[in-house]
Amino acid sequence: MEPIRKAALVNATIVEIGQKGSLDVTVAQIARRAGMSSALAHHYFGSKEEMFLAAMRQLLTVYGAEVRGAIAASEAHFGGAQGRVRAVLIASFSPMNFRRDVVGAWLNFWVLAQSVPAAKRLLAIYQRRLHSNLVVGLRPLAGAQAGDIAAGLAAMIDGLYLREVLKRGAPDGAAAVATAMDYLAAQLARGEK
């Protein structure tokens, strides 16, 4: 039972935060969405904060898995070139990760990181992984510039996420990928000139 209930609570937490657009979500609301009483939620997680952190970890885990998958697929097919960077972008803006409620939850966890050290640590992991993935992909293409370009690209990715939460209508991952790829193309074109 424990793993099932925990998973249900974690998902309910993400959806609830994402839909409400705020961390002002009661344990009772989350528990109800997950189909149980608030007391049971406390029984399994001990505290609301633990639930939030577990939800963050879940987001990180899913995102990380998708990135790894995309990279693997990309290397199998194209073997290098812009493939790895493109893979990271595609995974970042995939329908799974670029969902409205997921993006809303991300933003709220970013806020949480300002006051909860454990949350800050989790986000730092995300940032390191993203940066490192981009640099590995960029090194063969841009050499010494890889670090700077990765920094700019990472900022742009986060910015595209940030802006998504205010848009209405369905998220458009392809457009986001296009914007980021355009940046990349411009940087690489300059390097070659």
Added chain:
Amino acid sequence: MEPIRKAALVNATIVEIGQKGSLDVTVAQIARRAGMSSALAHHYFGSKEEMFLAAMRQLLTVYGAEVRGAIAASEAHFGGAQGRVRAVLIASFSPMNFRRDVVGAWLNFWVLAQSVPAAKRLLAIYQRRLHSNLVVGLRPLAGAQAGDIAAGLAAMIDGLYLREVLKRGAPDGAAAVATAMDYLAAQLARGEK
């Protein structure tokens, strides 16, 4: 008295939210920082939400003024070229706007916009102004591409803000400007080739 007290409350709201890194700030805390009782804060603003919105408007106003000032100064001295865009960037990352607590408040207001329509409207104004300022500056440099480049640049600016709240140490506006200008240079170089 009214304008003085309101101004004090607005500033206290920004600082309190920025330092705490969260909208979970009590009216009593804000009022205390502004040197008055919570009842008086309610007397002048009616509700906590009104205080938040007034604080957002203040941020928008100060930012807008600084951008206008920078554009005017830039046109007087260099007359066009990348001047206008650079002016927008410099204003965006000026020591006044790129302060830790201000950036923290921005991020929190972004979250607020998800659930409070009035806040969303204010942010939409900011986005429109930013985009339009960038497009005007980019049109002579990039022609039809101006819109797309502006979109990417705007996302990057917001992303740089977003990332700032997790960094430690003093904000480095110059580095942020450099990253954004680098993006711009790459895009323009490609256009000329």
Added chain:
DNA sequence: TATTCTTGATTGACGAGTCAATAAACTTCG
């Protein structure tokens, strides 16, 4: 029986907003 699962009820704290009352400043007009 013992262990795990589950919840309704309760507690204790906290916070937004209201209110009644006091104090200060300003206005009116005799």
Added chain:
DNA sequence: CGAAGTTTATTGACTCGTCAATCAAGAATA
């Protein structure tokens, strides 16, 4: 001038609701 009246400024105390967390007790299961 100066007394009576009026508007503005200000606060402590209070109400009312909410919510995280706990607990004791009741199913279910092994």
